[in-house]
Amino acid sequence: MPRDFLQGAKDEYDVIVIGSGLAGLTAANILGRAGHSVLLLEQHYKLGGMATWFKRPGGHIFDVSLHGFPAGMIKSCRRYWTREIAESIVQLKNIRFDNPMFSLTTTYNREDFTQLLTERFGVPAENVKAFFDTARGMNFYDDQKTTTRELFDRFFPGREDVIRLLMEPITYANGSTLEDPAITYGIVFSNFMAKGVFTFEGGTDRLIQLMQEDLVSSGVDVRIRCDAEKILIRRGKVQGVEVNGRTIRARAVVSNANLMLTIFRLAGEEQFDRSFVDQAHEVRLNNSSTQVYMAMKPEEQIDESTGDLLFSSTAPVFRTDLLLSRDVTSRTFSFYYPRTRPQGRPRSLVVSSTNARYEDWAELSDEEYEASKRDLVETTLDAAEKYIPNFRERLAHAEAATPRTFKHYTQHAQGASFGTKFEGLGVSRALPEQVKGLYHAGSVGIIMSGWLGAINYGVIVANDVDAHLMKAPAPAVSAPEA
Numbered sequence: 001m002p003r004d005f006l007q008g009a010k011d012e013y014d015v016i017v018i019g020s021g022l023a024g025l026t027a028a029n030i031l032g033r034a035g036h037s038v039l040l041l042e043q044h045y046k047l048g049g050m051a052t053w054f055k056r057p058g059g060h061i062f063d064v065s066l067h068g069f070p071a072g073m074i075k076s077c078r079r080y081w082t083r084e085i086a087e088s089i090v091q092l093k094n095i096r097f098d099n100p101m102f103s104l105t106t107t108y109n110r111e112d113f114t115q116l117l118t119e120r121f122g123v124p125a126e127n128v129k130a131f132f133d134t135a136r137g138m139n140f141y142d143d144q145k146t147t148t149r150e151l152f153d154r155f156f157p158g159r160e161d162v163i164r165l166l167m168e169p170i171t172y173a174n175g176s177t178l179e180d181p182a183i184t185y186g187i188v189f190s191n192f193m194a195k196g197v198f199t200f201e202g203g204t205d206r207l208i209q210l211m212q213e214d215l216v217s218s219g220v221d222v223r224i225r226c227d228a229e230k231i232l233i234r235r236g237k238v239q240g241v242e243v244n245g246r247t248i249r250a251r252a253v254v255s256n257a258n259l260m261l262t263i264f265r266l267a268g269e270e271q272f273d274r275s276f277v278d279q280a281h282e283v284r285l286n287n288s289s290t291q292v293y294m295a296m297k298p299e300e301q302i303d304e305s306t307g308d309l310l311f312s313s314t315a316p317v318f319r320t321d322l323l324l325s326r327d328v329t330s331r332t333f334s335f336y337y338p339r340t341r342p343q344g345r346p347r348s349l350v351v352s353s354t355n356a357r358y359e360d361w362a363e364l365s366d367e368e369y370e371a372s373k374r375d376l377v378e379t380t381l382d383a384a385e386k387y388i389p390n391f392r393e394r395l396a397h398a399e400a401a402t403p404r405t406f407k408h409y410t411q412h413a414q415g416a417s418f419g420t421k422f423e424g425l426g427v428s429r430a431l432p433e434q435v436k437g438l439y440h441a442g443s444v445g446i447i448m449s450g451w452l453g454a455i456n457y458g459v460i461v462a463n464d465v466d467a468h469l470m471k472a473p474a475p476a477v478s479a480p481e482a
């Protein structure tokens, strides 16, 4: 008989959270701490969503999306998770750029960037200051008409090299482009510039383990391998969720699944106003990624001067279409040294990430797909040889992930790495106006995605749900426990 992953689950909770990405986990934890009964459903066999890892024989553990986040994570993790989690966040100090326009190493904060821009790139100090002040003053409710390209042209006209320095990491970090609203760039860039780039010591597996322990102490009922099939809605109000053949009632549902999936598959478009559905159809998905995971032989180490993060490109200029092209010219290399995982076996790993379009991979036959993955691995190894001498000889393992891989593990439409484009935020926020008790917390656009954005969006939505639950009376008699 198949195992019942809902064994012992109640028939009714205050709130059901669908999905255990960082936004879903955080929302569930806050609501559990607030005293609500919370059921967390995850379709995969492990928690974390895109914040995930996998193991390979020989003691190699690969982090999928632990490449860097802003210092704001420390505060968010201290407030909404635990001190142990917050105190494991450490800075990555060697951020490198290597492209036909420039090669440099930076700590990636305002002070160092000001020095670089004025002394090395020769930009007048007042322009640099005005640019930083403008970016820092941006809010997500500001004007959305100005594009990032227009913002750059205002402060650094004709300076393609400066634009590349300022834009390339943010494009890698969240898929944003020169054509997106300037606020989406300004907010994320300023978050990083405040203190630099940070990582979690001990790896994603340790982070998610610590989060799981905290969820349990917050009283959250955590269930893996539970694929929510339907959000049940009656007369404009959430009733519960259908999952693994059971109906579980709830006064609120937070979906951490992809926004499009939430509206069109889990809820069903018949539940919403025509104009809302039209607006939802207009939301564009963010792009996806390819990655190559490489592990050195146990006795081989990488020299730490290689850097922590390396934005490498052979493209003569910085262009969005070049970044997304199957003909890869740009790669972000993350180097993981044994100190990254002090608890684990001493291993040196490299992960190369490149933005990618789902459609370039979706229709390939099995044979073409395998050949394309092999090609991706080979060309990436060639590119890495420039930074790690005799890399191939010192390598123990290499494999690739594609947009199809990300879709497979998270159910994100088109394997989107960062959910939707910016317009998804308005649609996500409007859900509870359409259906009482229905919320979405998860990657929408550039600000509310990435590790910090997802956690912070989980906090915002948890507060909304808490307010809703405090207003909506609990049913007089709750269902008996199963």
Ligand SMILES: Cc1cc2nc3c(=O)[nH]c(=O)nc-3n(C[C@H](O)[C@H](O)[C@H](O)COP(=O)(O)OP(=O)(O)OC[C@H]3O[C@@H](n4cnc5c(N)ncnc54)[C@H](O)[C@@H]3O)c2cc1C
Residues within 6 Å of the ligand: 018, 019, 020, 021, 022, 023, 024, 041, 042, 043, 044, 047, 048, 049, 050, 051, 064, 065, 066, 067, 068, 069, 173, 226, 227, 228, 229, 256, 257, 258, 289, 291, 353, 406, 409, 410, 411, 412, 416, 417, 418, 419, 441, 442, 443, 449, 450, 451, 452, 454
């Ligand atoms: C290759 C890559 C590199 C990245 N690098 C970075 C980085 O360096 N720094 C950074 O800050 N961010 C990075 N990100 C982005 C970051 O990982 C994500 O933005 C963030 O983790 C998304 O969190 P989320 O809460 O939106 O949920 P997701 O991680 O998208 O998770 C959603 C969850 O919902 C589950 N789910 C979906 N449907 C159902 C259902 N019907 N029933 C039950 N469960 C369901 C999924 O299985 C999944 O677990 C990267 C992403 C990728 C793909």
